[in-house]
Every structure is written in C-alpha cells, then in structure tokens.
Amino acid sequence: MSYRRLIPNSPHHKIPVNVLGTLKGIKNQANPSFKTQTPSFLATNLIKSYFEKGLIKEARTLFDEMSERDVVAWTAMISGYASCKYYSNAWQVFFKMLRECGDRPNAFTLSSVLKVCKGMNSVSCGGLVHGLAVKYGLVGCLYVDNCLMDMYATCCSKMDDACAVFRDMEVKIPVSWTILITGYTHRGDGHGALRVFREMLMEKVETSPFSVSIAVRACTSIGSSTCGMQLHTTVLKCGFDSNIPVMNSILDMYCRCNLFSEARLCFYGMIQRDLVTWNIFIAGYEMSHPNESLYIFSQMGLEGFTPNSFTYSSIIAACANLAVLSCGQQVHGGILQRGLEGDLPLANALIDMYAKCGSIMDSCRIFSRMDRKDLVSWTSMMIGYGSHGYGKEAVTLFNEMVKAGIRPDRIVFVAVMGACSHAGMVDEGMSYFKSMTVDYKVPPSQEVYGCVVDLLGRSGKIEEAFELIESMPFKPDESVWGALLGACKAHGIPDLSKRVAQRVLESKPNVAGSYVMLANIFAAQGDWGDFARMRKLMRGTGKKKEAGRSWVEVRDQVYSFVVGDVIGPHILSAREVIELFGQHMQDETALNPDLDFLFHDSVCGASPCCKPNYADLMNI
DNA sequence: GCCGTAATCA
Numbered sequence: 001m002s003y004r005r006l007i008p009n010s011p012h013h014k015i016p017v018n019v020l021g022t023l024k025g026i027k028n029q030a031n032p033s034f035k036t037q038t039p040s041f042l043a044t045n046l047i048k049s050y051f052e053k054g055l056i057k058e059a060r061t062l063f064d065e066m067s068e069r070d071v072v073a074w075t076a077m078i079s080g081y082a083s084c085k086y087y088s089n090a091w092q093v094f095f096k097m098l099r100e101c102g103d104r105p106n107a108f109t110l111s112s113v114l115k116v117c118k119g120m121n122s123v124s125c126g127g128l129v130h131g132l133a134v135k136y137g138l139v140g141c142l143y144v145d146n147c148l149m150d151m152y153a154t155c156c157s158k159m160d161d162a163c164a165v166f167r168d169m170e171v172k173i174p175v176s177w178t179i180l181i182t183g184y185t186h187r188g189d190g191h192g193a194l195r196v197f198r199e200m201l202m203e204k205v206e207t208s209p210f211s212v213s214i215a216v217r218a219c220t221s222i223g224s225s226t227c228g229m230q231l232h233t234t235v236l237k238c239g240f241d242s243n244i245p246v247m248n249s250i251l252d253m254y255c256r257c258n259l260f261s262e263a264r265l266c267f268y269g270m271i272q273r274d275l276v277t278w279n280i281f282i283a284g285y286e287m288s289h290p291n292e293s294l295y296i297f298s299q300m301g302l303e304g305f306t307p308n309s310f311t312y313s314s315i316i317a318a319c320a321n322l323a324v325l326s327c328g329q330q331v332h333g334g335i336l337q338r339g340l341e342g343d344l345p346l347a348n349a350l351i352d353m354y355a356k357c358g359s360i361m362d363s364c365r366i367f368s369r370m371d372r373k374d375l376v377s378w379t380s381m382m383i384g385y386g387s388h389g390y391g392k393e394a395v396t397l398f399n400e401m402v403k404a405g406i407r408p409d410r411i412v413f414v415a416v417m418g419a420c421s422h423a424g425m426v427d428e429g430m431s432y433f434k435s436m437t438v439d440y441k442v443p444p445s446q447e448v449y450g451c452v453v454d455l456l457g458r459s460g461k462i463e464e465a466f467e468l469i470e471s472m473p474f475k476p477d478e479s480v481w482g483a484l485l486g487a488c489k490a491h492g493i494p495d496l497s498k499r500v501a502q503r504v505l506e507s508k509p510n511v512a513g514s515y516v517m518l519a520n521i522f523a524a525q526g527d528w529g530d531f532a533r534m535r536k537l538m539r540g541t542g543k544k545k546e547a548g549r550s551w552v553e554v555r556d557q558v559y560s561f562v563v564g565d566v567i568g569p570h571i572l573s574a575r576e577v578i579e580l581f582g583q584h585m586q587d588e589t590a591l592n593p594d595l596d597f598l599f600h601d602s603v604c605g606a607s608p609c610c611k612p613n614y615a616d617l618m619n620i
Numbered sequence: 621g622c623c624g625t626a627a628t629c630a
Binding site: 042072073106109110114115147150175177178215216217243246251277282283309 | 622625626
C-alpha cells in the first residue's frame with residue numbers, strides 16, 4: 001500500500017506511540033487476524049495520532065493515499081480537522097464523503113459534523129445535518145441529540161430549537177443539562193439558565209463543578225446576589241468548595257454584585273488560590289475601590305504569584321481611575337519586563353491610563369508603535385485627545401481610522417464629537433453627527449444626543465440644542481437634559497433655563513444633583529425665591545448630592561479634598577498646587593485673557609510634555 | 621477493532 005511509505009520514511013517523526021502499542025499488543029497476543037487486518041484500521045489509528053500531534057498535512061496525505069476508506073476513516077478525518085478548528089476543511093471532507101463513500105454516515109460522523117457546524121457558527125449547515133440525522137434514524141442517539149442541542153444553542157442562539165431537541169430526548173444525562181444551561185448563559189439569558197438549573201436540581205440530576213459554576217455565572221450576569229448566595233450554599237453542600245474554579249466564580253459573583261465584605265470572606269476563606277482568584281479580586285475592586293486594587297496587587301506579588309495580562313489590565317485601569325502617573329509608569333515597566341507589550345487589550349489600557357494621568361504624549365507613543373490596532377485602540381486615543389482638548393488631532397485620527405478600513409461604531413462617534421465639543425469645533429462635530437446616520441448607518445443613542453447638545457450648548461446655540469432634543473426619536477433621558485441645563489447655566493439664559501428645569505424634574509425627580517444645579521441657576525439670576533423652592537424640593541426627596549471630590553498627586557501621595565475642606569495637612573499641599581496653577585494661568589493669559597476658556601477646556605496649540613524613560617523603569 | 625457530546629472563573 002502506498003501510504004505505508006509514510007511510516008518508515010517520514011522525516012518528521014516516528015510511528016506514533018499508540019500505534020506501535022497497538023501493533024505490539026496485537027503481536028504479543030499472537031492475534032491470528034493480524035495479517036488480515038484491514039489497512040483502514042491501521043491508517044485510521046495513524047490519522048488520529050497525526051491530528052493529536054498537530055501533524056495535519058501528514059494526516060491528509062495518508063488519508064488521500066488510502067485506496068479504500070470506510071466510514072470510520074472519513075469520521076476520523078472530520079473529527080481530526082474539527083479538533084484543530086479547521087472547520088471548513090472538515091465540512092469539505094464531509095461533503096466529499098456523502099458523494100464518494102459507500103457507507104452512510106453513522107452517529108459518530110454526525111456528532112463530529114455537528115461540532116463542525118457549531119465551529120462555523122452555521123445553523124444552515126447544522127439544519128442540513130439535522131435532516132440527515134432524521135433520514136438515517138440517528139435522532140434519539142444520545143451523542144447526536146446532545147450535539148444537535150449544542151449546535152442550536154450556540155449558532156445564532158436558536159434556543160427554541162435546542163429546547164425542542166432536549167424535550168424530545170428520552171434519556172437525558174448531566175451533559176445534556178449542562179449544554180442547555182451553557183447555551184442560555186452564553187446568550188446572556190441568566191434567567192433561562194437558572195430556570196433549567198433549578199429544574200435539573202428538582203429532577204435530582206447529578207450536578208458537577210462545571211454546571212454549578214456556569215449557574216453562578218448566570219446569577220452574576222443578572223446581578224442576582226440572592227440566587228448567587230443560594231448557589232454558594234449548594235457549593236458547600238456538594239463539597240465543591242475545594243474546587244478553585246467554582247470558588248472563583250463565587251468570588252466573581254460577590255465582587256460584581258458589590259458585596260465586598262462577602263467577597264473578602266470568600267477570598268480569605270479559600271484554602272487554595274490560583275492566579276485567576278487574584279485577578280478576579282483585583283478586577284473586582286478596580287472600579288469602585290481602585291486603591292484597594294493596588295494593595296491586593298502588592299499582596300499578590302508577596303505571595304509569589306506572577307501577574308499576567310489580565311492582572312495588568314485591571315491594575316492599569318486602577319491607575320487610570322486614580323490618575324496616579326508614577327504608579328502607572330511602574331506598572332508599565334513591569335509589563336515591558338515580562339514582554340507583554342504586544343498584548344492588544346493591555347496596550348489599549350495603557351493609552352487610556354496615560355491620557356487620564358495627563359501624559360497624552362505617552363498615549364500617542366504607544367498608539368503609534370502598535371503593530372495591530374482594533375476599534376478600542378482608536379477610540380481610546382480619540383477620547384484621550386478629546387479630554388486634552390486636541391480636537392483637530394482627534395478628527396485626523398478618525399479619518400485615518402476610516403482609511404484603515406475600520407468601521408466606526410457609536411462609541412467612536414461619541415469620542416470624536418466629544419473631542420470637537422471640548423475644542424469648540426462645532427461645525428466639525430455637527431458634520432459627524434450627520435455623517436453617522438447618513439454615511440455609516442449608525443443610529444444615535446442617548447449618549448450621542450447628549451454629546452451633540454453639549455456641542456451646541458458650549459457654542460451658545462442653546463435654542464438649536466433645545467429644538468434637537470424636541471425632535472429626538474425617543475424620550476430624552478436626564479443626561480441629555482443635563483447637558484442642556486449645563487449650557488443654560490454657562491450662558492445664563494433665564495427663560496429657557498426654567499423650561500429646561502421643568503423637563504429635568506419630570507424626567508428625574510429623584511436626583512439631588514438636578515435640584516442643586518437648578519438652584520444655582522436661579523441663584524445666579526438673583527432669583528432667590530426659586531432658589532429656596534429648589535432647595536426645599538431637594539430636601540423633600542430626602543437625598544443629598546454627593547460632594548464633588550478633587551485630588552492631587554504631590555510627592556508620590558494622592559490627596560483628596562472637597563470644597564470647603566480646611567483641616568488636615570493635605571489641604572496645605574492642595575493649596576500649594578492651586579497657587580501654582582494660579583501662577584501658570586496668570587503667565588499664560590496675562591497678555592490675552594481668553595474668556596472662551598470659561599466654556600471650552602481647549603488647550604489647542606499647547607505642546608504636551610512628559611516622556612518618562614521606560615528603560616529605567618525596567619530595573620524597578 | 622479504528623471515529624463522537626458539554627466544560628466553569630480574569
């Protein structure tokens with residue numbers, strides 16, 4: 001047989017161990033049928049071994065050189081390709097098999113092919129295979145049914161079809177239930193997933209660490225800590241609390257539900273933790289308590305864990321939230337040291353961090369050195385430019401992005417329009433607003449409208465902004481009205497302010513901030529009666545506006561303060577900084593005071609400085 | 621005899 005040539009002469013490898021084992025085993029048992037073994041049997045064994053070792057071409061050559069191929073050989077080829085994610089090759093083989101193979105596909109074949117359909121995310125191919133399964137009487141076979149369910153649950157989330165298959169199954173095993181629960185969870189239907197899980201418990205089907213942790217994830221996705229806590233007790237009852245991934249999912253649930261004391265109990269109660277445990281804990285604190293996140297990061301190092309890209313992306317975000325440049329630079333040093341600078345999400349996080357820490361040139365440098373950029377990279381850079389007042393640069397970047405063949409989404413438009421707004425580039429901003437619906441067919445959201453109102457408002461086109469809001473295709477929310485109210489306040493337009501005020505109160509009567517802003521507008525007009533009315537209304541809601549907090553970083557320390565703070569050593573530092581700012585502002589504006597700065601935080605034309613040397617940081 | 625299913629957390 002010609003394919004036998006491959007075995008002794010192959011330059012790449014020896015005969016796979018298990019084939020040798022099989023041959024040896026047959027010889028040792030003095031199997032009388034050894035000499036009459038079909039070539040297909042040996043070749044199929046070898047095909048499987050080749051795929052397991054990633055020798056895809058060799059498997060194909062061997063298969064092509066086989067003079068006779070039975071259904072098992074064809075199936076081995078299909079499942080081999082599927083295991084390497086070569087789905088289109090697998091599908092081609094299946095199609096060829098239907099034409100050329102004398103045998104019918106069996107249950108093994110169809111379950112492999114269904115996995116291929118799932119991999120291709122093709123419900124039309126899957127439907128075809130379902131038809132064949134019916135034709136050949138293979139529906140009802142456990143593996144085929146499970147694969148059909150999985151294909152429907154994964155491809156386009158056809159959960160109804162997956163449920164129909166599940167309902168008709170005479171025998172359901174725990175795998176069948178897990179497939180269904182996973183399907184619901186992955187399409188974001190946590191309620192559906194939990195319904196099935198509950199049914200599974202009621203039917204006394206055996207649970208596994210897998211099914212439980214998926215159910216926990218379903219709770220997390222719908223933000224139900226009540227269900228999450230019930231599952232925590234289930235985990236303890238089943239003795240799954242020694243399983244790290246299960247406990248990680250519980251920890252993640254507590255963090256995402258903002259139950260930090262429970263999260264701490266869970267974390268410190270874990271006998272064993274892995275890198276994922278630490279990453280979940282760090283990411284959990286990143287948004288609401290970024291300083292705590294940095295502390296946990298330092299503890300993680302002390303316990304001998306090496307951070308990976310997940311760790312760094314949370315830590316970089318924490319530095320960005322705290323706007324602590326020196327810390328961010330040190331973390332960047334760690335990223336370079338571990339050779340993770342090529343990681344796309346990390347590079348994106350660094351762009352954002354440097355921009356938020358005031359070092360836009362570093363954002364630019366990272367952005368320009370990236371080999372690969374995604375939509376997030378471009379958006380982060382545009383947001384950075386916008387917040388620094390570089391409207392023209394943001395516009396240029398947007399055009400470059402489109403030229404690079406990247407399709408803008410709603411968030412990019414918010415970024416570029418926000419940049420235009422901050423830089424006072426009203427016409428450019430408005431042209432993007434038109435272009436997004438006309439040229440790019442991106443429907444505007446509340447956020448987009450808020451952005452346009454802000455754009456018009458900052459340039460004094462208050463009436464136009466008001467008309468735009470009135471013409472919105474959906475009910476404007478408080479962010480849109482808030483943008484207009486801010487503009488009214490800035491430009492001191494009493495009549496319109498009162499009209500807008502009414503709308504704000506109608507749309508969000510329970511937000512203390514709305515009353516405070518309105519009261520201030522009235523105060524600015526000397527309308528003390530309405531001022532008092534607003535303060536009284538606010539007291540009536542029983543809510544208080546959270547004080548706006550500012551912070552400065554001085555000599556490696558972050559100082560936080562509110563208006564009117566008088567006590568504490570940090571106030572002294574804050575005052576020093578404010579005096580410094582005052583001096584800078586005087587120097588900049590002494591000759592040409594620019595009153596536009598009241599409305600735009602534009603710094604166009606100023607050249608950004610900075611540039612820490614990362615080579616030095618490598619040695620930290 | 622050789623071929624087949626789900627799979628948790630950042």
